[in-house]
Amino acid sequence: MQPKRREFLKAALCVGAGLCFPALLASCSSETKPTEPGGTVELDLATVPELQQVGGAVKKTFAPHNGGRPVLIIRLGQSEFVVFSTVCTHQGCEVELPQGGAIPCLCHGSRFAAADGHVLQGPASRALPRFASRYDAARNVLLITF
Numbered sequence: 001m002q003p004k005r006r007e008f009l010k011a012a013l014c015v016g017a018g019l020c021f022p023a024l025l026a027s028c029s030s031e032t033k034p035t036e037p038g039g040t041v042e043l044d045l046a047t048v049p050e051l052q053q054v055g056g057a058v059k060k061t062f063a064p065h066n067g068g069r070p071v072l073i074i075r076l077g078q079s080e081f082v083v084f085s086t087v088c089t090h091q092g093c094e095v096e097l098p099q100g101g102a103i104p105c106l107c108h109g110s111r112f113a114a115a116d117g118h119v120l121q122g123p124a125s126r127a128l129p130r131f132a133s134r135y136d137a138a139r140n141v142l143l144i145t146f
């Protein structure tokens, strides 16, 4: 196989939802790696400049988790993080990064609290789904369980 074709196929496999098998992961360039088949991923925070400061936030996709849609990760404190689905509970638009403690959805104006995802303003009536996370300070890694 020609080198360019091989690289293209490898890249396609690496970005394909859930298609990164362990042997391929070694050749995928990514700051995340699955740790368990049950759905926990590790995010190396050294590779995420948006999360270096308290108050920072970023969207990341860990397909196939969260239906292939991004999650919103917010650093609330030195060792405190929250991880939400970006899928608005009103009609499924993708919410924006937080502004002034609120996560807006631009489709119809819903707003969710950045601290816990509860609804600040409708029309959404349900909180943003939250995923469990744990910060490993010794390794500067965030473990997210889907």
Ligand code: FES
Residues within 6 Å of the ligand: 088, 089, 090, 091, 092, 093, 105, 106, 107, 108, 109, 110, 122, 123, 124
């Ligand atoms: S889809 Fe978010 S407010 Fe309607």
